[in-house]
Amino acid sequence: MNWLANLYKTYENHTNAVGQFEKKKNNREYALIPVSHTTQSAHIEVNLDREGNYLSAKVIDKNEGSTIIPCTEASASRTSAPVPYPLFDKLVYVAGDFVQYCGEVKGTPHTDYMKQLRSWCESPYGHSKVKCVHEYLAKGTLITDLIRDKVLWIDAQGKLIEKWTAALEAERGEKPDIFKVIVSDQSAAFIRFAVQVPGEVESRLWRDPSVQQSFIQFYEMSLKEKDLCYVSGELLPYADKHTSRIRNSADKSKLISANDSDGFTYRGRFRSSRNAATVSYEVSQKAHNALKWLIERQGITVDGRVFLVWGLESLDMPDPLGDTFSLYQDEDEEPTGGDSTHKEFANQVRRAIGGYRYDGDYASNVIIMVLDAATPGRLAMVYYRDLNKEMFLDRLQAWHETCYWQHRYRKSADNKNITFIGAPATRDIAFAAYGPRANDKIVKGLIERMLPCIIDGRKIPLDIVRSAVIRASNPVGLDEWEWEKTLGITCALVNKTFEREGFEVALNTENKDRSYLFGRMLAIADVLERRALGREEKRATNAVRYMNAFAQRPSRTWMIIQSNIQPYQARMGTDAGYYNRLLDEVGAQLEAENFTDKPLSGLYLLGFYSQRNDLYTSKKDKEIGTDTEQDQENNEQGEII
Structure with a gap:
C-alpha cells in the first residue's frame, strides 16, 4: 500500500493544480483531475443556450480533445458492459435518435443515461447548466442536429457512414473533419457540451469548477457503506471498483482489480475482495488521478x-x-x-x-x-x-x-x-x-x-x-x-x-594493460594514415577496416595493418617521424608474452579513443615536427573528427 499512500500524498500536496490544464510539448492538454472524474478524448463539442436549445457544434482538434468528465465507479471501470457516464459520453448513450441512424443496440444505454442524468438534476446538488443539457437531450434530436450542421454524415440509406472511402471522396469531395479525428466509425464519437449563459465567462462544462463540485457532492450521497481503509487507517466509504485509463484515455488496464468472485481469485483464502485489502473511494480516486497526472506530466x-x-x-x-x-x-x-x-x-x-x-x-x-x-x-x-x-x-x-x-x-x-x-x-x-x-x-x-x-x-x-x-x-x-x-x-x-x-x-601513458596498449597502437596507425590521405580523401583507413579482426586476433592483424601503412609512412617522409617514434614507444611497453592473438577486452577501445583524441588535440608544446607548419597541419587534421 506504500505506493498508494505516496500517490495520495502527492495529490494532497498539489490540490492547487486540480482542474488546471497544462500543455505538453506536443500541445496536448492534461490536468490533475478532481475526485469522481476521469479524462476522455472528445470528438464533438455541442453548444447550447441557457434554455436548453441547440446553437452549434464542431469537431474537436486532437490536441484539444482531452476532457475532464464526471464518472461513477461503474462507468470509470466499464469495459463491454453498457454503463453510462453521468454527463459526457458516446452517441449511443446521449443521442435519443441513435437507433434511427445506426440501428438497434444492445440494452437500453440512452434510457439508463437519461435516468442517471435526471437523478443528478433533481438532487439537492443539481446544477443549472446540467439541467440545460438534460432538457436538450430529452428532445432526442442530437444526431439530426449534427447532420444538419454537417458535423456527422449519412449515406443514401439515411444511416451514419461507417468509413470515408475513395468513392465517397470522389462523389462528395474532401474527407470531413470527423473522419480525421476518430479511429472507428461515427457512431463511436464522444460528445461534450458547453452552455452559453450571458454574463458568465466559462461556458465549457468540463472546465467549470461549479459543475465538477456539483457532481462530487451528488455522488457522495450514494457512498454510504464504510470500511477500514488500509491506506489512511480511517473508516471511510470503500472503493468497490477502481479506475482504468491510467496510461492514456484508451487504456483499459487497471492496477487494482478483484471482480472475479466465481474463479480462483478468493478460493480457499477469502470470502470477498474486501477480506484481502480495502481502499477507500477517496484514496483510490486521488491516488489514481495523481498517477495519471504524473504520467502525462513527466x-x-x-x-x-x-x-x-x-x-x-x-x-x-x-x-x-x-x-x-x-x-x-x-x-x-x-x-x-x-x-x-x-x-x-x-x-x-x-x-x-x-x-x-x-x-x-x-x-x-x-x-x-x-x-x-x-x-x-x-x-x-x-x-x-x-x-x-x-x-x-x-x-x-x-x-x-x-x-x-x-x-x-x-x-x-x-x-x-x-x-x-x-x-x-x-x-x-x-x-x-x-x-x-x-x-x-x-x-x-x-x-x-x-x-x-x-x-x-x-x-x-x-x-x-x-x-x-x-x-x-x-x-x-x-x-x-x-x-x-x-x-x-x-x-x-x-x-x-x-x-x-x-x-x-x-591519455594514460603509464598504463601497461595489454588491451589498452594495443588500442593505442591502433589509434596511432589510424591517425598516421588519415593524415597521409589528407582532408579530401574520405575512405576508411586500414586501422578502421581491420578493427573488428584486430579485436579478435590482435597480433596477426597488427602485422597486416603495419605492412599496409608502410606506403603512407613513406609518403609522409620525415613528417611521419613523430608517429613512428610513438609506435615504437607504445610497442616497447607491450611485454613479449602479451603479443599474442588472445582477444582484446573492451579496454582497447579506451586506449584507442584516448590516444586518438590526444593526437587530434593540438598543443603548442607538443613536438610533432621541426617547424610550426606541421603544428598548423595537425590543427587542421583535428577538424576532421
Whole structure:
C-alpha cells in the first residue's frame, strides 16, 4: 500500500493544480483531475443556450480533445458492459435518435443515461447548466442536429457512414473533419457540451469548477457503506471498483482489480475482495488521478511501458534515464568539453545536481515507478523504489561521475556538434548495444535492466557491454556519425565496468594493460594514415577496416595493418617521424608474452579513443615536427573528427 499512500500524498500536496490544464510539448492538454472524474478524448463539442436549445457544434482538434468528465465507479471501470457516464459520453448513450441512424443496440444505454442524468438534476446538488443539457437531450434530436450542421454524415440509406472511402471522396469531395479525428466509425464519437449563459465567462462544462463540485457532492450521497481503509487507517466509504485509463484515455488496464468472485481469485483464502485489502473511494480516486497526472506530466512511455520519477514535495527530479548533458539544461554554464579534467567534470555534476538538493524538504522522498501491461486488462508495477531524496541524488551523482566518457552526438540550436563529458542516456545505450533499428520491446527491456545500475549502484549487465563493444569494433558496418556515437557510449560502459581502474578520457601513458596498449597502437596507425590521405580523401583507413579482426586476433592483424601503412609512412617522409617514434614507444611497453592473438577486452577501445583524441588535440608544446607548419597541419587534421 506504500505506493498508494505516496500517490495520495502527492495529490494532497498539489490540490492547487486540480482542474488546471497544462500543455505538453506536443500541445496536448492534461490536468490533475478532481475526485469522481476521469479524462476522455472528445470528438464533438455541442453548444447550447441557457434554455436548453441547440446553437452549434464542431469537431474537436486532437490536441484539444482531452476532457475532464464526471464518472461513477461503474462507468470509470466499464469495459463491454453498457454503463453510462453521468454527463459526457458516446452517441449511443446521449443521442435519443441513435437507433434511427445506426440501428438497434444492445440494452437500453440512452434510457439508463437519461435516468442517471435526471437523478443528478433533481438532487439537492443539481446544477443549472446540467439541467440545460438534460432538457436538450430529452428532445432526442442530437444526431439530426449534427447532420444538419454537417458535423456527422449519412449515406443514401439515411444511416451514419461507417468509413470515408475513395468513392465517397470522389462523389462528395474532401474527407470531413470527423473522419480525421476518430479511429472507428461515427457512431463511436464522444460528445461534450458547453452552455452559453450571458454574463458568465466559462461556458465549457468540463472546465467549470461549479459543475465538477456539483457532481462530487451528488455522488457522495450514494457512498454510504464504510470500511477500514488500509491506506489512511480511517473508516471511510470503500472503493468497490477502481479506475482504468491510467496510461492514456484508451487504456483499459487497471492496477487494482478483484471482480472475479466465481474463479480462483478468493478460493480457499477469502470470502470477498474486501477480506484481502480495502481502499477507500477517496484514496483510490486521488491516488489514481495523481498517477495519471504524473504520467502525462513527466512520464516516459516506451512500447506501453511507463517510466516515472517524481518527488513527494518537489515533483521535478533529475531524470535518471537521461544523459549528463540534460543536467545542465537549466544551468547558466555549458558543460566543458574534451580538455576538462575529471575533477572539473565532477564539480560540474555536483553543481547541477546540487540545485535539486535545496529545492523543498531535504527529508522528502523520491519515487521511481515502472508500469506495464502484460494483458489488455491488467496493469503491473514491474519496478518500484521509494528513496530518500538525498540518497537518490547521491546515487545519481555517482552514476554520472563513474559511467562517463567524452561524447559528440549532441547538437546545438544551430545544428553544430556539442562536445561534453558525462554518462549517456539509457535509450542511447540501447541503440549503441543493439543498433538504431532496435524495436521498442528491446529498448524498454534494456532501460528496465539499467535502472538498478543507476538507482542501486549495481554492475552493468555484461551482455549489454559486450554487445556495445562488438558494434563499436565494427566501424565499417556503421555510418561515421553512428560509429563515433557508439564508440563514445561504449567507452563509458567499459569505463564503468572497470571503475576501480580509474580510467579517464585523458591519455594514460603509464598504463601497461595489454588491451589498452594495443588500442593505442591502433589509434596511432589510424591517425598516421588519415593524415597521409589528407582532408579530401574520405575512405576508411586500414586501422578502421581491420578493427573488428584486430579485436579478435590482435597480433596477426597488427602485422597486416603495419605492412599496409608502410606506403603512407613513406609518403609522409620525415613528417611521419613523430608517429613512428610513438609506435615504437607504445610497442616497447607491450611485454613479449602479451603479443599474442588472445582477444582484446573492451579496454582497447579506451586506449584507442584516448590516444586518438590526444593526437587530434593540438598543443603548442607538443613536438610533432621541426617547424610550426606541421603544428598548423595537425590543427587542421583535428577538424576532421
